[in-house]
Amino acid sequence: MISAQDWADTRRLWDYHQMGHALRPCSVAIGLGSHDLGVADTAVELYRRGLAPLLVFTGATSPTTRDRMPRGEAVHYQERALQLGVPRAAVLVEPCARNTGENIRFSRALLQEAGVDVSSVLLISKPYEERRAYATARKLWPEVEIVSASAPLTLDEYVDSIGDARLVIDMLVGALQRLLIYPEQGFMIEQQVPHDVIDAYERLCGRGFTSRLLRDEEGQALSQTRR
CATH class of the missing domain: 3.40.50.620 (HUPs)
Known part of the structure; x- marks a missing residue:
């Protein structure tokens, strides 16, 4: 749900x-x-x-x-x-x-x-x-x-085009995780992530929208939350 x-x-x-x-x-x-x-x-x-x-x-x-x-x-x-x-x-x-x-x-x-x-x-x-x-x-x-x-779509339109709302949320969460951890690894420039975006990301992770998260060898999601 x-x-x-x-x-x-x-x-x-x-x-x-x-x-x-x-x-x-x-x-x-x-x-x-x-x-x-x-x-x-x-x-x-x-x-x-x-x-x-x-x-x-x-x-x-x-x-x-x-x-x-x-x-x-x-x-x-x-x-x-x-x-x-x-x-x-x-x-x-x-x-x-x-x-x-x-x-x-x-x-x-x-x-x-x-x-x-x-x-x-x-x-x-x-x-x-x-x-x-x-x-x-x-x-x-x-x-x-x-x-x-990118295609000028609203979130609702994009979800309709994919046909799987949970998958879309998982993808958004995974993309945010990479923005948080990849700069430290040298893959991209660092960008300011507003506190309310991090809060939203953490709530969605807590609700289980985690299938697209990168994980370590023990299966734990990689994290680097900047406040």
Whole structure:
């Protein structure tokens, strides 16, 4: 049973995970691979609006995408973009990345190899991954400007699109945990996490929304709560 308090806490995490950047034209758009083809759809829409002349799709497969995207996340994203009318010459594919850090590093290398001059990146992710993707890119590619983007969905609309409310809450909680612990591990820049966001996160953990948490060898959830 998901309570009214659970939903209120989830909305607080949802709002925090989104960067709220004003979209503007960038050197390139990079779509981060996942189970969600909506990332590719958003990339195509922004390309059509003239916000990027080139799309890069990055991602291999994972346990959650292997069956659904057997040719790899980036390849399926490319196929979707071509179906929607994007010219093949406007799409680059990076098919090896298996996490957000590799998404950024491998895409950067691909663009350098292709001779693309990059001063700004339109970084496209799932709605609840905006802040994590931004923080990772700022750590690994600090010399370029990062503009975060995702499908313009409300929490309710996103839950409806996934069809599993508990899974969505678990994903939001897991994404927040990574924002708390990854800076210390050197994976992303540190960002201020408001007290009310941490409170919401801790309540949701206490209520059992923990399937996406990273754990140590003894099965305990990794934690680094900053107050």
